[in-house]
Amino acid sequence: MTTTGEPGTIRTRIPARLDRLPWSRFHWRIVIGLGTVWILDGLEVTIVGSVAARMTEPGSGIDVSSGDIGTAAAFYVAGACLGALFFGQLTDRFGRKKLFLLTLGLYLVATVATAFATEAWYLFLFRFLTGAGIGGEYAAINSAIDELIPARNRGRADLAINGSYWLGAAIGSLGSVLLLNDALLSADLGWRLAFGIGGVLGLGIMLVRRTVPESPRWLFIHGRAEEAERIVDRIEREVQAETGEPLPRPAQSITVRQRKSISFREIARVTVRRYPNRTVLGLSLFVGQAFMYNAVTFDLGTILSDFFDVASGTVPYFLAAFALGNLMGPLLLGRLFDTVGRKPMIAGTYFGSAALIAVTAALLMADVLTSTTFIILVALSFFVASAGASSAYLTVSEIFPMETRALAIALFFAVGTAAGGITGPALFGQFIGSGRLDLVALGFFIGCGAMLLGGFAELIFGVRAERQSLENIARPLTAEEADAATPQEQESYRQAELERELSPDDRRLVAERDRRARERRARRRERETKGPRRFRPGPGGSQTYSPGMMGTSGTPSRSKAAAERDLDREIDDLARATEEGPVERRDLAERVGARGWGPGRFRRALTEATKEGRLVRLPHNRYGSGSSRRDGE
Template sequence: MNDTTLPQENRSTASASDRSDIIETDLPGRLDRLPWGRFHTLIVFALGITWLLDGLEVTLAGAVASALKSSPALHFNNTDVGIAGSAYIAGAVVGALGFGWLTDRLGRRKLFFITLFLYVAATAATAFSWDLASFVLFRFLTGAGIGGEYTAINSTIQEFTPARLRGWTDLAINGTFWIGAGIGAAGSLVLLDPGLMPPDWGWRGCFLIGAALGLTILFMRMWVPESPRWLITHNRVDEAKQIVEDIEAQFRKHGVEIPNTPIKPLRLKMREHTPLSEVAHTLFHVHRSRSLVGLMLMTAQAFFYNAIFFTYALVLTDFYHVPGDHIGWYVLPFAAGNFLGPVLLGKLFDVLGRRRMIAFTYAISGVLLTISGWMFMHGMLSVTTQTIAWMVIFFFASAAASSAYLTVSETFPLEIRALAIAVFYAFGTALGGIIGPALFGQLIDTHQRGAVFVGYLIGSALMIAAAVVAGIWGVAAERKSLEDVARPLSSADEG
């Protein structure tokens, strides 16, 4: 690749080469050298809130489990609760694949509006479910909206965040899942209180919280621009240049100096889209070791999280006899541990490196779950100590799970980034997330602590195996430009 930097700040950002289908651009480098500013903070709030919505949805599904079982309209059993959880995950899988493909073809911005509309409509419809079939259908559609959000949102945030801050930013954003969990838990304490609201109304009100939040987010996203990185690979260079110049102008307007760091220009061949055959070749041949890492990380964390978190309320009610309307009190400290993990450990992923921290957080999560599961099986934990154990485990597991999304969104080429996120999210979630809640629902239905411990051992083994794979084949992507981590498929340079 040509290492010559652009000598003048006002030099044309993208100029045609001798071949009309090749451009030379410094736009990615200009985005990477920006200091953190108000623009990045607004991006995080407008787009990163997707994780908050998912946390809200997953928490509500767990918190209302008891209410769904006692609802005059639904009369769910534990297996029905597990099936509903699996339906949400199945929808997320389908949504991620379908919307991920569209995100790479149609652009990031269009899709994060479409997927948000779907989420709002489906979660509102869930509040009006009348039987198991309708509840499962609406949960499936809600999941499809969230799965589509992940692909469009994660790719956009990655492409706007400066390289040196990408790891911590991504993990901290993913940690907001647990702010949503806290909101869901707090809301459930009020709405599921039989003294304040009829039993069949409370759980419906819980799901309406998500729809209301989704509508407010819609207005926050109006000002978010299309990703310049996506635009330059789709022959829309002038639009990309204007967006970057507008961002830089905002910094200068507020008196923030932009570093005059030398930039390595990119030479790219123009293309309208990337054929699926090239996507498959890139994922499973050119970058097959990265694909193995991504699949293992996503599968392990999906089983670990979805199996436990979709059914934690059943463990509390069936084994510790916690009243259903008190579940939220135990979710709040659990959510706090999960939020603090990515926020406090996130910087180490940029300082100590991806491979070291990913392997550590996955391994320690598996070991701690094995220990606490053994103690649970032998009746050594009270409801308080069980909650403390989950807080400690998921302090590390939350950072681990967040790093899985970071890995699959930064280690594959620009042209297929959203679809790569979708593929590994979908396959990992299908293998780990759909099976997990249904399996744990059945294990809990046995009312045998030993059976539940077997489920914990499966989750632990997956996390430790993922740690080994990441330690051997993980990519050292810290503080590197996305284009250096994964060479664009449209690169016009050899090598």
């Protein structure tokens, strides 16, 4: 870290240092300590939903009616919305770690306390507090995960973690069969254990979570740069000891004006003024998935019982199949969000799930489905929809500045849940209560429309955030932009920094890379001003090959320079991989780990390496080293 002459202003490479780390045990600790709470949430919510009917029966030990159970669910949702907003702003103000410990603690205390309920008011109170803890978790956990996971893995990790809710839901569906077994548990004990189990498992998560560090990104912005440096140093030592290999040099630095606190009014003013399109995008994605998910999840068991004559004891097995479909979607499709890219995958999952939901609705209207074919279609629809729904959380946690990340997650979660999560179940409940299958089908068509709106919003306003540093996607509000500096002045500054920090050999390497980058840009400009390319619509000028900085607030010249350096490193990897002899294209991609490079990057690096003479294309789709020129092989 180097400091500028201005008090309270620092230049740091902490974001680049975190993003270049290989996957390690440290990252698994983040996933287990922070992400597994969604398994717990899915487990408890599903079990509680399954045993709710038992609570209304005589001998249950609590005096509540079916209406009270519905009211308790409403208190839970209200608590989640208000808790997200309340704890979201505290997370941005006081740090990720303090809040993800506090919200988990609140969740544990409230859910265990619910097990001792004997009156309706007591149940309402602690379901509200449980929901508040879960709402706060969404804000604190997603912001911390995004700031600690490397950029190249952020998409799949986020989707898998948010999708893990459904692993808990599947276990909860099957576990409820045991809790409802009168031969094993009395009527006043099974439902209480449902709440107690969540507390015991949550305590284990708390022990792991205590070892997770505070976000270094949050620390250096809030005037605690030395602590941030110590944490990153410790992480790097741990990763190097595990891999046994030196870490690559961090690519770029960022300059920020440190501040102890940032007012909510300032955050809201700057964010809304700077990112109105992203606000529309976040709302569209959240409302669409919240409407469809809450409507079907809350009412699926009722649909199976009322319209397909599925016995109540068999419903949990169908719900487990539904949950497994939701779980597999993010796990199997998550990698594509980092390779194919955010926009095509998010729009594709929203449109794809809408199409499958529309098919389900049409077949329902025709009354040709059985209970088995219905659950298969629903599970398939939500296999696709689950990846899209998880990507809504990923999107809003990526596309807003560091200082407002947790609050943005909280705001969109609260508004989306309130708008879609309340109207969806209410509307479906009315349709189911009518006893008419055609109205249930109409509800699915409405859900299809909500998902389509989310897909169109992604196409229009989506941000190509795959494999990009969070600071490039949305520059921190405290970052000092050199808006008045010309590209030449910025390049001079970078060269001066290199002179101070690099060895003579490193400087020669950088100079050689800069020369190749200039020649590459000249060839690109020449191609774009000749032939059919000059008639292409859109802005002129050379575009970077890097997965899009469109919609970001970073300095364009800085982003292009970073993209060129990344391209040059990838070309170097290709050249080294062919030094010992020609390599078939597919084997070459495996040798250099091109699967993790990002969409289109391997093809582009191959093309540029061949044009620069670093590689030679040989017969049978093979490539050889340009230095040896083994064309006779």
